[in-house]
Amino acid sequence: MKPEDALLAYTLRLGDTALVLGQRLVELVTHGPELEEELANANFALDYIGQARMFYSHAAALEGAGRTEDDFAYLRDGQQFGNVLLVEQPNGDFGDTIVRQVLFETFYIRQLDTLTRCSDPGLAGIAARAVKEIRYHLRHGLQWLVRLGDGTGESHARVQASLHRLWPYCGELFAGDDVDEIVGTHYGGPDLSAIREQWEHEVHALLAEATLEVPDEPWMNAAGRQGVHTEHFGYLIAEMQFLKRAYPEATW
Amino acid sequence: MVAESPNRQQVIDWLAQVPDPEIPVLSITDLGIVRDVAVDEAVTVSLAPTYSGCPATEAIETTVVETLKRRGIDEVKIRRVLAPPWTTDWISDEGRDKLRTYGIAPPEKGAGKAALLHGERSIARSIACPRCGSIDTTLVSEFGSTACKASYRCEACREPFEYFKCI
Numbered sequence: 273m274k275p276e277d278a279l280l281a282y283t284l285r286l287g288d289t290a291l292v293l294g295q296r297l298v299e300l301v302t303h304g305p306e307l308e309e310e311l312a313n314a315n316f317a318l319d320y321i322g323q324a325r326m327f328y329s330h331a332a333a334l335e336g337a338g339r340t341e342d343d344f345a346y347l348r349d350g351q352q353f354g355n356v357l358l359v360e361q362p363n364g365d366f367g368d369t370i371v372r373q374v375l376f377e378t379f380y381i382r383q384l385d386t387l388t389r390c391s392d393p394g395l396a397g398i399a400a401r402a403v404k405e406i407r408y409h410l411r412h413g414l415q416w417l418v419r420l421g422d423g424t425g426e427s428h429a430r431v432q433a434s435l436h437r438l439w440p441y442c443g444e445l446f447a448g449d450d451v452d453e454i455v456g457t458h459y460g461g462p463d464l465s466a467i468r469e470q471w472e473h474e475v476h477a478l479l480a481e482a483t484l485e486v487p488d489e490p491w492m493n494a495a496g497r498q499g500v501h502t503e504h505f506g507y508l509i510a511e512m513q514f515l516k517r518a519y520p521e522a523t524w
Numbered sequence: 525m526v527a528e529s530p531n532r533q534q535v536i537d538w539l540a541q542v543p544d545p546e547i548p549v550l551s552i553t554d555l556g557i558v559r560d561v562a563v564d565e566a567v568t569v570s571l572a573p574t575y576s577g578c579p580a581t582e583a584i585e586t587t588v589v590e591t592l593k594r595r596g597i598d599e600v601k602i603r604r605v606l607a608p609p610w611t612t613d614w615i616s617d618e619g620r621d622k623l624r625t626y627g628i629a630p631p632e633k634g635a636g637k638a639a640l641l642h643g644e645r646s647i648a649r650s651i652a653c654p655r656c657g658s659i660d661t662t663l664v665s666e667f668g669s670t671a672c673k674a675s676y677r678c679e680a681c682r683e684p685f686e687y688f689k690c691i
Binding site: 308311312315317318319320321322323325326393394396397398400401402404405408411412 | 573575576577578579605606607608609610611665666667668671689691
């Protein structure tokens with residue numbers, strides 16, 4: 273694979289991950305448990321959709337084939353989306369949402385932080401913008417994780433169950449392929465094994481603080497990056513793409 | 525059509541009259557998102573987006589184009605600049621004064637120095653009340669009416685106010 277092809281694939285995967293998580297959070301708009309959480313969630317969703325747009329626009333420029341951000345978001349089939357599977361998992365209850373966000377964002381912030389120093393100026397610029405936003409999200413997520421874990425018996429049991437459900441998807445975050453390797457070598461992209469070490473250290477400490485147990489479920493072998501998704505993804509993308517596909521000329 | 529190209533400073537002065545759609549007391553130059561103005565056959569305005577998903581980004585671009593067209597400039601190009609990223613440190617001192625007068629506590633300086641991950645779990649620091657100046661204030665919510673603001677309450681004058689987040 274040529275380095276520029278790897279960079280394009282890598283940028284698209286970042287866009288896919290941001291878009292899919294943004295779409296998940298959009299599903300919660302008007303369903304927040306209280307006003308503050310409603311505002312928080314809508315802000316997070318907006319950040320992710322914004323990040324996805326920037327990654328897709330950059331991908332369109334790298335590709336140079338006249339495609340636009342909308343083409344990437346709306347006119348590709350599920351198997352062409354390379355998001356990690358963790359972000360397509362359903363919102364579930366509030367604990368599920370918080371656990372998903374924390375497990376993903378403790379990884380994503382490190383991925384972005386490395387990318388701020390990568391040699392592709394477009395990607396570095398987007399990462400610098402996005403890393404600040406994720407830092408703000410995490411402050412919110414970490415407070416809730418501790419509050420729920422170290423809260424009532426009910427909240428503790430439910431968030432521990434969320435953790436068990438979502439834990440198997442975490443391994444994929446660190447299981448890169450040749451795209452990650454080439455972007456690492458040629459553009460200074462992140463070293464996933466180094467991030468894994470930092471992530472484990474931080475997440476274990478966080479769970480201890482939240483009086484939660486580190487799940488003993490093994491990490492599953494997943495291939496979201498290669499377009500192999502969980503069942504939930506089909507429903508998400510069908511809803512997201514419906515309007516554009518049914519009314520291709522629609523503009524707004 | 526104008527007979528001759530306007531000079532750069534003139535264009536910047538015109539841009540200083542374009543308000544931010546969400547906080548209209550600030551102009552886009554106060555906000556620090558106008559990175560460059562180049563005048564040749566066309567006028568190219570380089571703008572830095574604030575937040576990735578800021579809904580005002582496109583509204584601002586449209587207003588810039590319309591404003592300059594009204595001044596007789598037919599060829600206006602907008603260039604989005606991502607690097608270096610916009611932070612609240614780009615807000616001018618004049619902009620900070622305008623925010624305070626408007627009732628919004630301006631962001632603290634030093635956005636770039638924020639810790640990457642650890643340590644800070646809350647933005648609750650001594651934010652001065654924009655009305656009475658007291659620093660006896662309480663964070664009500666990290667999220668406010670727009671993505672860029674948090675909600676506070678002043679314990680001295682008992683008024684609620686918004687704080688422009690340092691990001």
